[in-house]
Amino acid sequence: xxxxxxxxxxxxxxxxxxxxxxTLAPGSRTALMGQSGSGKSSLLHCLxxxxxxxxxxxxxxxxxxxxxxxxxxxxxxLERLGVVFQFGDLVPELTLAENVMLPLQxxxxxxxxARGRALELLGELGVADVAxxxxxxxxxxxxxxxxxxxxxxxxxxxxxxxxxxxxxxxVNAEAVLDAMVALSGRIGATLLVVTHDNLxxxxxxDLVLMRDGxxxxxxxxxxx
Amino acid sequence: MSTSTxxxxxxxxxxxxxxxxxxxxxxxxxxRRPLAFGQVYSTLARLTRDGLADQVEVESGHGPDRRLYRIxxxxxxxxxxxxxxxxxxxxxxxxxxxxxxxxxxxxxxxxADVLARQREAHLTRMRALQAQRRGSTGPELLAVTYxxxxxxxxxxxxxESGARLGAVREQLVxxxxxxxxxxx
Ligand SMILES: Nc1ncnc2c1ncn2[C@@H]1O[C@H](COP(=O)(O)OP(=O)(O)OP(=O)(O)O)[C@@H](O)[C@H]1O
Ligand SMILES: [Mg+2]
Numbered sequence: 439x440x441x442x443x444x445x446x447x448x449x450x451x452x453x454x455x456x457x458x459x460x461t462l463a464p465g466s467r468t469a470l471m472g473q474s475g476s477g478k479s480s481l482l483h484c485l486x487x488x489x490x491x492x493x494x495x496x497x498x499x500x501x502x503x504x505x506x507x508x509x510x511x512x513x514x515x516l517e518r519l520g521v522v523f524q525f526g527d528l529v530p531e532l533t534l535a536e537n538v539m540l541p542l543q544x545x546x547x548x549x550x551x552a553r554g555r556a557l558e559l560l561g562e563l564g565v566a567d568v569a570x571x572x573x574x575x576x577x578x579x580x581x582x583x584x585x586x587x588x589x590x591x592x593x594x595x596x597x598x599x600x601x602x603x604x605x606x607x608x609v610n611a612e613a614v615l616d617a618m619v620a621l622s623g624r625i626g627a628t629l630l631v632v633t634h635d636n637l638x639x640x641x642x643x644d645l646v647l648m649r650d651g652x653x654x655x656x657x658x659x660x661x662x
Numbered sequence: 663m664s665t666s667t668x669x670x671x672x673x674x675x676x677x678x679x680x681x682x683x684x685x686x687x688x689x690x691x692x693x694r695r696p697l698a699f700g701q702v703y704s705t706l707a708r709l710t711r712d713g714l715a716d717q718v719e720v721e722s723g724h725g726p727d728r729r730l731y732r733i734x735x736x737x738x739x740x741x742x743x744x745x746x747x748x749x750x751x752x753x754x755x756x757x758x759x760x761x762x763x764x765x766x767x768x769x770x771x772x773x774a775d776v777l778a779r780q781r782e783a784h785l786t787r788m789r790a791l792q793a794q795r796r797g798s799t800g801p802e803l804l805a806v807t808y809x810x811x812x813x814x815x816x817x818x819x820x821x822e823s824g825a826r827l828g829a830v831r832e833q834l835v836x837x838x839x840x841x842x843x844x845x846x
Binding site: 473635637640642 | 813
C-alpha cells in the first residue's frame with residue numbers, strides 16, 4: 439500500500455502540490471490524468487521518494503518514508519518500487535538489456551540469470567531485437583519499452599509510470615499496456631500510470647484527476 | 663445499400679452459397695443483429711437482376727441453398743466505388759454530444775462537468791471494450807477497436823473544447839449580441 443497524506447510540494451515560488459492525499463490499495467490499477475502542469479509528475483516523484491514534500495507524509499506499507507535519508511529511500515525504491523520516468527532515465531552508455539538487468543543485479547542476482555529475465559521481458563514488450571543496442575542508438579519508443587521492462591523486472595510491489603507509452607503509436611502502446619497489466623497482475627503489483635490519453639486510462643480500473651496541484655475529487659471516478 | 667454491397671463484397675474471394683454468405687456476413691458485420699435468410703436471398707436475387715452477381719450452377723430441385731453465386735465484373739466495380747467513397751463527414755457528428763457541449767458553453771455551464779460525466783460513462787464502456795479486445799481476433803477485434811477509437815475521439819474533443827473555452831465562449835456571446843442588434 440502506497441499513500442500520500444496531505445502532501446504539499448513547492449518549487450521556489452511555484453506550488454506544485456497542495457495538500458494532496460491519495461491511497462493506492464494493494465493490487466489496484468489507477469490512471470492519473472490532468473492538464474499539463476497540474477502536478478502529476480510532481481506527485482509521482484513524491485510517491486516514488488525521489489522528491490521529499492514540504493509538508494505531509496508518504497507512507498509505503500505504513501512506513502513514513504519522508505524522514506528517511508536519500509540512501510534509505512533509494513534502497514526502498516529499489517526493493518519495492520518500479521518507476522518509469524516521463525523523460526526516461528536509462529543509462530545511455532549501457533544497452534537496453536544491461537539497463538533492464540540493473541535492478542536485478544543491484545538486488546544480488548547473477549549476471550546470467552539477470553540477462554535471461556531481462557531478455558524475456560524485453561521480448562514480451564516487443565524490443566528483443568534491439569536488446570543489445572545502446573540506449574542512445576534506439577528509437578524513443580524502444581527506449582520507453584525498455585524503461586517499462588526495467589520498472590517491472592524485479593517484480594516490485596508498486597509500479598509508478600509517467601506517460602510510459604507517450605512515444606508509441608496506438609497499437610504498440612496497447613501491447614505495452616497489455617503487458618504491464620498482465621505482468622503486474624501476475625505479481626500482484628499496484629499500478630499508477632500518468633497519462634493524458636483516455637485510451638491509455640481505459641486499461642486501468644480507477645481514475646484520479648488532478649487540477650492545479652490538487653486532486654479533483656468531484657471528478658475522480660472510482661469503480662468497483 | 664450498404665448491406666447489399668457488403669454481401670456483394672463477400673463474393674469477391676470466390677463464389678459462395680447463400681448460407682455461407684449469411685454466416686460470413688454475421689461474423690464480420692452483424693455480430694449483434696444477424697441477417698435473416700430471407701433478406702440474404704432477396705438481396706442476392708436483386709444483385710443478380712442488376713447484373714452485379716450471377717449464378718454459377720443450380721443443382722436441380724434442392725431449393726435456394728444449392729445456388730452458388732458469383733460476383734460479376736460490374737459488381738466488382740460497384741464494390742470498388744463504395745469502399746473508396748468517403749462518408750459525408752457529418753455522419754460522425756451525429757448524436758447529442760456536440761449539441762450538449764455547445765449548449766454548455768453557450769449557457770455558461772462548465773463544459774468540464776459535461777466532460778467529467780461523459781468521461782465516466784465512456785471510460786466504463788472503454789474498460790469493458792479493452793477487456794473484450796484482449797481476448798478477441800478478426801471481426802471482433804476490428805469492431806471493438808473501432809468503437810474504442812470513436813469513444814476516445816469524443817472525449818478528446820470535449821477536452822479540447824474545454825481548453826478552448828475562452829475563445830469559443832467569446833465567439834458565442836458575440837454571435838448572440840449580433841443577433842440582438844439585428845433584431846433591434
Ligand atoms: N523542477 C521544477 N522547477 C520549477 N517548477 C517546476 C519544476 N517541475 C515542475 N514545476 C512546476 O510545477 C507544476 C507541476 O508540474 P508537473 O511536472 O508536476 O506537471 P505535470 O502534470 O506532470 O505536467 P505534464 O503533463 O506537462 O507533464 C508546474 O507548474 C511546473 O511548471
Ligand atoms: Mg509530467
